[in-house]
Amino acid sequence: MLSQLNNTIKELLFPNICMMCSKEHASGxxxxxxxxxxxxxxxxxxxxxxxxxxxxxxxxxxxxxxVACLLNxxxxxxxxxxxxxxxxxxxxxxxxxxxxxxxxxAKYSNYFNDIDLIVPIPIHKSKLIKRGYNQSTFIANGIAxxxxxxxxxxxxxxxxxxxxxxxxxxxxxxxxVRSSFKLADKNGIQGRHILIxxxxxxxxxxxEACGNHLLESNGVRLSILCMCLARN
Ligand SMILES: [Zn+2]
Numbered sequence: 001m002l003s004q005l006n007n008t009i010k011e012l013l014f015p016n017i018c019m020m021c022s023k024e025h026a027s028g029x030x031x032x033x034x035x036x037x038x039x040x041x042x043x044x045x046x047x048x049x050x051x052x053x054x055x056x057x058x059x060x061x062x063x064x065x066x067v068a069c070l071l072n073x074x075x076x077x078x079x080x081x082x083x084x085x086x087x088x089x090x091x092x093x094x095x096x097x098x099x100x101x102x103x104x105x106a107k108y109s110n111y112f113n114d115i116d117l118i119v120p121i122p123i124h125k126s127k128l129i130k131r132g133y134n135q136s137t138f139i140a141n142g143i144a145x146x147x148x149x150x151x152x153x154x155x156x157x158x159x160x161x162x163x164x165x166x167x168x169x170x171x172x173x174x175x176x177v178r179s180s181f182k183l184a185d186k187n188g189i190q191g192r193h194i195l196i197x198x199x200x201x202x203x204x205x206x207x208e209a210c211g212n213h214l215l216e217s218n219g220v221r222l223s224i225l226c227m228c229l230a231r232n
Contacts, residue, residue, distance in 0.1 A: 019085055019094050020078045032094045038101075042072040042079065044229060047109040054229050057204040062211040065193065065221050066111040069201055069229035070102040079228060083199060087131070092138045095199070098227045099142020107146040112223055116192040118144055118151045119214070121206055122158040122181070139227055140197045147195065155194075156210050157184045178209040183216055191219035201226040 015024045018034035020041070025034035033041075046052040046068035055067045073079045086094040106112040120136035128134060140151045162180045165173045194214055196207055201224075211222050 019082050019091060030093070032091065032097050037078075042074075042077070044069050044072055046070075046229075047105040047111065050111050054201060054224075054226070057201060058208065058211075058224065061204070061208050062215065062222060064211075064224055066223040068102075068106065068109075068111070068224070069226045070098060070105065071228045073200060073228035073230050083228065086135050086199065090132070092133055092135070095135045095138030095227075096142040099139040099197075100145055101142075102139075102225055102227060103143035103146030106143070106225060112147060112195065112225070114193050115147050115149045115195045115223065117155070117189065118147065118149050118195045118197055119155050119210070120151065120153060121196065121198040121210055122153065122156055124158045124161055126161075135199055136197055139199060143195070143197060143225065149195065152185075155183070155185045155189055156213055157182055173205060174208065177205050178212055181209055181213055183213040186217045189214065189217045189220055192217075193221045193223065196222060196224045198224075198226045200228045200230055202230040 016026065016031075017023070018025045018037055019032040020037035021034060023034060031038075044052070044054070046054055050066055052068065054069050055064070058064050058067060071079055073083070082094060085091040118140045120134060120140040123131070123134045123136075134153070137151065137153055144151050158181050160180045162177055165176055168176060196210060196214075198207060201207070207224055211224075214220050214222060
């Protein structure tokens with residue numbers, strides 16, 4: 001009774017605000033989205049068929065088993081604002097919730113089978129200290145609730161800042177991004193099917209760089225799951 005009263009007081013003092021539409025809602029304290037936004041998000045249909053319109057991003061670049069994004073991401077959309085809150089406003093819960101949604105779709109699709117490890121794209125240590133967290137790790141933790149595999153943050157390390165790429169051609173850019181990551185556990189991932197996780201898929205250069213490092217280990221297979229596919 002007392003705890004119920006406490007919860008009611010907490011909800012009055014700290015109303016649950018939806019991270020998409022900014023309205024108050026009652027979808028449960030742990031949910032960052034209201035029911036209406038959850039239903040009406042710009043979902044892709046990537047979990048129904050492979051290949052889908054995210055797959056060509058990696059064709060001829062790295063071999064992938066399955067590729068999917070949860071949401072379509074257009075500039076100046078509510079998805080962009082929501083991602084900003086995830087990355088820069090401390091709302092790790094957004095990442096976890098998106099991960100849950102993507103993990104559930106992946107689990108009940110015909111794809112993303114036999115995943116052994118989930119590897120979030122790492123961020124540099126100085127960025128981690130400044131931001132306090134890696135948003136992709138929270139996404140990966142949400143996915144792991146459905147795809148029962150360990151989340152490994154120690155497999156790939158980002159150890160230098162990526163140099164400015166404005167004057168580079170495509171091949172130089174690929175080399176530049178690749179040289180800012182290193183594989184830290186080559187032996188421990190042999191023969192594994194690894195799910196690479198990131199927040200937004202734009203050019204795919206970062207995922208390609210990390211994927212190439214993972215493929216240095218014998219018998220590794222890769223799948224990719226991103227929360228958003230940049231459409232323009
Ligand atoms: Zn909403």
